[in-house]
Amino acid sequence: MDFLRPASWEEALAAKAEHPTAVPIAGGTDVMVEINFDHRRPEYLLDLNRIGDLSEWEVGENTVRLGASVPYTKIMENLRTELPGLALASHTVASPQIRNRGGVGGNLGTASPAGDAHPALLAAGCEVEVESVRGRRMIPIDEFYVGVKRNAMAPDELIRSVHLPKADGPQQFSKVGTRNAMVIAVCAFGIALHPETRTVRTGIGSAAPTPVRAKEAEEFLAAALEDGGFWESGNPIPPSVAKQFAQLASGACNPIDDVRGSAKYRRHAVGIMARRTLGWTWESYRGHERSAQCA
């Protein structure tokens, strides 16, 4: 094994071009587990810790550019207003020690359906900035996940940052697990209201081969809110609409039975989380903030 320690982003891209099999390591919270357990013996480890730029974020007028290695702790502490859904999801990641090291780049690189950031990223709608010596490209999050633990990146590319729109409405995140800390999601659900475009976006974790959106549920809800004049009136959402939204969210799942839960349970739980998070975000939109921001 070789340990590559680029001091700059350009050096990192050059190293990845020369050794496309090199495994990038930033927080190490996934990669080191695989090495410790002898599940993986990469030929090259590509350490990204020396590239300071990856741990920084910029809040622009309409978007946030979030460096791939910004630890979840920093997202929780600094970006709660701009990225409320992602901040909530960050809070459910593992433990303080892990949140101090892990970042969104790792979740995206690993592309596990259980990654906690994915539902929030899908719901917010964002673009992943990836780069190689061949050039830079922005991959829309909807096109990023292509299979079980597979993403749309080429072998010589590295994730530099994620560009997320600043929240224009309430966002929520909910996750089911056996306890509060150190839990890999049995399933998870993210929702973001986008009042400016009068749309709703969602994200489902751990209930399909990849993180997915519940598109039919989104379209149904957007139409129901529009037709009923709810965006203007701020009236409560009728239970029948919430129920239908939940059923469509359940229907968007394509889960499996595994040690963490059964497919049937996952479908059921996603429906429940969809209904609840819709209720929380809508109450917030109507001006009734939840007293405790927890999911």
Next chain:
Amino acid sequence: MRVNFTVNGRKQEADDVWEGESLLYVLRERMGLPGSKNACEQGECGSCTVRLDGVPVCSCLVAAGQVEGREVVTVEGLADYAKQRAEHGGCASGACGTSLDAAQRWQSKPADSQTGENTELSPIQQAFIDAGAVQCGFCTPGLLVAADELLERNDSPSDADIREALSGNLCRCTGYEKILDAVRLAAARGENRTAGQGA
């Protein structure tokens, strides 16, 4: 490969480090610092918690090569670290933490601090003993490092703050109540000290 870094205020050099080796392995097997415990090797248990440039991390998930040029504090150096902090005004505001600068300037003084023996205990260590928070002792080093960092950030934590800060540390004796007592005790003693200074 060779890795140069600072452990408990001392420059260290580790040779022939395997590229996939963890910081925890280097500390325990190469530096002779077995205080950080090796249990789950997957970040679940927190027994290997150390400070990396002031930040609490699971040392089993840090690749040795990633600590090149950086500062590590283990439970063996905790008493000195806490003493140094107290001498430099500590953290009364509840929000300051340890800056990277401060962590890098930090030096251990007593000659025997490397093993942590014969040094005065840090307030959190003393509180663990006084509260009976040590049973088999395996989880204790990780909990001490995590709890010390909590009190550095937040000198008057609520029960929820304590639970959150220690949520990444497992105690298989399940002695959590006494552990919570110990953190409360250390916080209360810290407040008394500050009050005594009129701050």
